[in-house]
Amino acid sequence: MCKDAAKPKPIMPLLLIGLGGFALLVALYFWMTSDNKDIPTMEKPTPRPVVPAPVKTEVEQAKPTPPPAQEPIIEEEEVVEPAPVVVAPPVDTSDAAVKTSILATADYEAAASLLVDESLLQRFVVTAANLAEGEVAPNHQLLQPPSQNFRIYQQGGKEWIDPASYKRYTPYVDVIDTMSADTLVSLYETYQPTLNQLYAEIGDPSEPFNDVLKQAIEHLLETPSVPVPVEVYTDSVMYKYKDERLESLSMPQKHLIRMGPENMRRVKAKLREILEML
Template sequence: MSEEMADKKSLVPHIIAVVLIVLVIIAGFFWLQESSQPEPVNVPVAQSPEPAPEPTLAEPEPIETEPQPTFEEPVTQPDPQPIEEPLEPEPLDTSDGTLKTLVLEMTDYETAAALLVNDDLLRRFVVQTTNMANGTLAPRFRLMNPPEHSFRVYQQADKEWIDAASYKRYTPYVDVLEGLDNEKLIDLYRTYKPAIREVYAEIGDPDDNFDYVLVDAINHLLDTPEVPVPVEVYTDSVMYKYRNERLENLSAVQKQLLRTGPENMRRIKAKLRELKAIIQQ
């Protein structure tokens, strides 16, 4: 994958760590399965034979007398109780304001608020996840604002290397990621899964399960190799590229994860593995 120019001419966004912040909402949910309860079986109870009627003596004929008048007290009928109509569930609030607030409440609110975009969050998440499962990125559907500082390199021995300061730009994103509560993330995905399914049906195969798409995206990230620093790059007059052919031949998603730096990438992977381990317990 190409590296952006130091003069900010590159169109490749800095989004991989940011996308993960929302990705972990769904991570591992595919492994959760609700246990089904067997249907109750009605076992017929054997009926005991009715006892034969005991013999009775013939009763003497009653002596008829004039009937006495009887007085019955009127029976008061209770007032009919109103039939309560079942309450319909409130419609799911998929507005950007609600979604953003729910995510922000799970981590460092102020820091995350400055990073997360404000519009079309649900669709951005579905589109970006679908692309990442295929090893590509969708710049127009980034979930977070890019870092304030630009990509930096330094020269040594007539070669260009990625400056460590470039990695530090992603640290606030990873801090937000680590602060997310795993259980709340899963609950949030469970709540919005129907809405996510509807969006995915518009851009993908309606018969596909989005859970599989998510797991593919996460596993693709976890397969990103870890490399020692410093990392050599070169420019082709437009963008920076990795000098190492093995790195340059990685997918766009994996190369973007590499750009977060070895320490940030380690923390990102640890968060994903932690979440999956909790779900698989």
């Protein structure tokens, strides 16, 4: 006999300016504009008898006339312009942009129905920070809760988790399987500066959010595998695991067990892929 129980709370995840010298230009200017206007006037000298110029010998006539002196060629120094500074456009961190980016990595229609619409980056940071501490954040869910209730069945005077309860999470795991770990990590790196700022508001500002995220994933990966069926009992408020070892686990780990052995195996496989890339 099956009966519904309280809904569990799901978890998921720069121009440089150069100055040239003009000393050479100044020197050339004075050299080209100088004349004899500043030479003082002198008396006309007494004319001297004209002496005929000496006749050059053949050897002297054969002596070549040296070429006129040429001005030195001054090579202009090549001016290297600095490379232009490329400023990347700011990342759009609005909920609409973030959700669209996430949906582009998965089965769009299936993921669209499961993902929440508000405060996605904030929810992600709060969820990860809580998971790293072995806690859950009920008011910061990233995904819509399952529509079906948690179910148990009774047998031999005991209560066990109904396998039908595991199937409630299969659509979520199917969507996760359609997401490439490479694409997810690339998307995460796009928003990482914003995620660091958001975490600094609620956690240790000196601790990178990347470390917190890794701690959260590692905590989930430490969840033990549990054979089925799993016995539970109720204390009139909620169901608990009959096995004290399971009941002593953190709330995130107990939620992961409630997804069922196969779903938990698939989730852990994806988490390991992501952890290796962080």
